[in-house]
Amino acid sequence: MNPVLDQERANFLAARVTTASKQLLPQWMRPEKELPVVNVPTDWVRFSTLNHRTRAEQMKETKTKGVYDLFSADPLGTAAQQAQFSILVSQEGFEDLKNDLRARGQQEPAVVTAEGVLINGNRRSAGLRSLWLKENLPSARYVRAYVLPSDATADEVIDLETELQVAKDYREDYSWVNEALLIEEIFIASKKDWDRVAQRMRLKPEKVRAQYEKLQQLHQLVALSNGTRYHADFVGNESAFEELSKHIKDKASDEAASVRGVYFIGTLAGVNYRDLRHLRRKDATSFVKGELASDPTLAQLLTVVASEPADSSDDFLDDVLGADAEEPEDLTAVLSFLAQRTPDEIVTLPDGATVPVEDLLNSVRSAVTAAAKEASEEAKDAQAVIAPIVRLSEALDEITRAGTALPKARAQSGWDEDKFKKLVEEVKTATGNLESM
Structure with a gap:
C-alpha cells in the first residue's frame, strides 16, 4: 500500500466512518474484527488494480496496448480505472451478476481501503456502477462496504483477499490462471515455503504445488x-x-x-x-x-x-x-x-x-x-498382443494362491471337496483347449 494516502479521498471516507455502525468481518487479520460499514457512491469508489482475480487479463491489456505501467503508474487515474472497469464488465458471467443485482440488490458488503479502493467486491461494484450509469437504477447508486484502517499494510491486504478468496461465496470469481498467479506471488514472497503458501491459501500443499506447476507450463x-x-x-x-x-x-x-x-x-x-x-x-x-x-x-x-x-x-x-x-x-x-x-x-x-x-x-x-x-x-493393438499372456499370468497367480489356502480350507466343516475337484477338472480342460488352439 502507498504510505501516502490520497488525503482528499481519505477525508471524504473518514467523514462517513464517524457515523457508521460496525460489523464483523471474520477474515480480517487483526484481533479487532469489527469494521465500520458505509455507503459510498458507486462512481466514487476505485477498482483495485492489484486485484488478483483479474491479473491475467491485466497482463494481456498492458501488452495489447503497449502501456506496461497502465495499472501501476497512476492506479487511481482515469486510464487505469477505465481499463480495469472494461476488464470487469467483459468477464464471463457479468450480465448474470447484473441481473442478480437488479433483482436482489447488493447482499454482502464490499471491502475498501481508507481511500476508497476496493479490495473485495470489484465485480459487484462494477455491476452496480453499470446499472446506475446506464440504467439510472436507484438501488445501484451506492455500494455498501467495510472500511479498512488507514494503516492497513500490503501484506494484510493480500492476506485478507486470500482469506476471502478461499471462502465458498467468493472462490468462483477466480479463474485457475489467476489463482495460480496468486499462488506464485505468495510462493515468491514467502521465500519458496510451500507450507506457508498452503496455509495462506487454505489448500493442501500438493494442490498449491500442482497449480504452480501448471502455471509454469x-x-x-x-x-x-x-x-x-x-x-x-x-x-x-x-x-x-x-x-x-x-x-x-x-x-x-x-x-x-x-x-x-x-x-x-x-x-x-x-x-x-x-x-x-x-x-x-x-x-x-x-x-x-x-x-x-x-x-x-x-x-x-x-x-x-x-x-x-x-x-x-x-x-x-x-x-x-x-x-x-x-x-x-x-x-x-x-x-x-x-x-x-x-x-x-x-x-x-x-x-x-x-x-x-x-x-x-x-x-x-x-x-x-x-x-x-x-x-x-x-x-x-499392443495390449491385444500381450493380453493372453497377462491373463494367463494372473490365472497362474490365482491358482498358486488357491493351493496355499487349500489345507486351511479343507480343515473347515463347510468344505466341498466334490466342487473343488470339479473346478480342477474344468481348469485342466481349459488349459488343454489353450494348447490345442
Whole structure:
C-alpha cells in the first residue's frame, strides 16, 4: 500500500466512518474484527488494480496496448480505472451478476481501503456502477462496504483477499490462471515455503504445488509466442495443462520434451485434451509429424517454417522443448511459427496460395486429433498382443494362491471337496483347449 494516502479521498471516507455502525468481518487479520460499514457512491469508489482475480487479463491489456505501467503508474487515474472497469464488465458471467443485482440488490458488503479502493467486491461494484450509469437504477447508486484502517499494510491486504478468496461465496470469481498467479506471488514472497503458501491459501500443499506447476507450463507457452498469446487466452485449457504437468513431472527429458511440444501445439490448435491424452508417450512428436506431412497444406507449411531464419526464440524453444529431444526440429519450427502469429494473419505457401493462420490451426487440429487416434489404436493393438499372456499370468497367480489356502480350507466343516475337484477338472480342460488352439 502507498504510505501516502490520497488525503482528499481519505477525508471524504473518514467523514462517513464517524457515523457508521460496525460489523464483523471474520477474515480480517487483526484481533479487532469489527469494521465500520458505509455507503459510498458507486462512481466514487476505485477498482483495485492489484486485484488478483483479474491479473491475467491485466497482463494481456498492458501488452495489447503497449502501456506496461497502465495499472501501476497512476492506479487511481482515469486510464487505469477505465481499463480495469472494461476488464470487469467483459468477464464471463457479468450480465448474470447484473441481473442478480437488479433483482436482489447488493447482499454482502464490499471491502475498501481508507481511500476508497476496493479490495473485495470489484465485480459487484462494477455491476452496480453499470446499472446506475446506464440504467439510472436507484438501488445501484451506492455500494455498501467495510472500511479498512488507514494503516492497513500490503501484506494484510493480500492476506485478507486470500482469506476471502478461499471462502465458498467468493472462490468462483477466480479463474485457475489467476489463482495460480496468486499462488506464485505468495510462493515468491514467502521465500519458496510451500507450507506457508498452503496455509495462506487454505489448500493442501500438493494442490498449491500442482497449480504452480501448471502455471509454469503456461508461462512457457506464452513466452514462446513472443507477445502474441496471453495467459488469459488459456483459462479454458486447465485440464490440458494439468495433465501435461502431471505426466512430464517424473519423465526423462526426451519424453517430457516430446509430450510438451505436442500438448502446446495441440492446445494452440484447440485439440480436445481427452484426445491429447493418447499422445502422452515418448514418440508423440513422430505421430504428429507424420500427420502434418501427410496433409498437402501442412506439408507446404513445413517447407515455409523450415525456410524461416533462426532468431533468438529458437534458444528459448530449445530450453522449453529440449535441444536433444528425439527429432524435435519440424514440430519445434511449426510450434514457434504458429504461436507467434495471430489467427487472422495471412501465410503465403510455396505454391503461391495464401491461407489465414486460423485455417492452418484448424488443419493442425485435425492432424493432431488423427495422430491421437492412431496412437490410441496402436496402444490397443499392443495390449491385444500381450493380453493372453497377462491373463494367463494372473490365472497362474490365482491358482498358486488357491493351493496355499487349500489345507486351511479343507480343515473347515463347510468344505466341498466334490466342487473343488470339479473346478480342477474344468481348469485342466481349459488349459488343454489353450494348447490345442
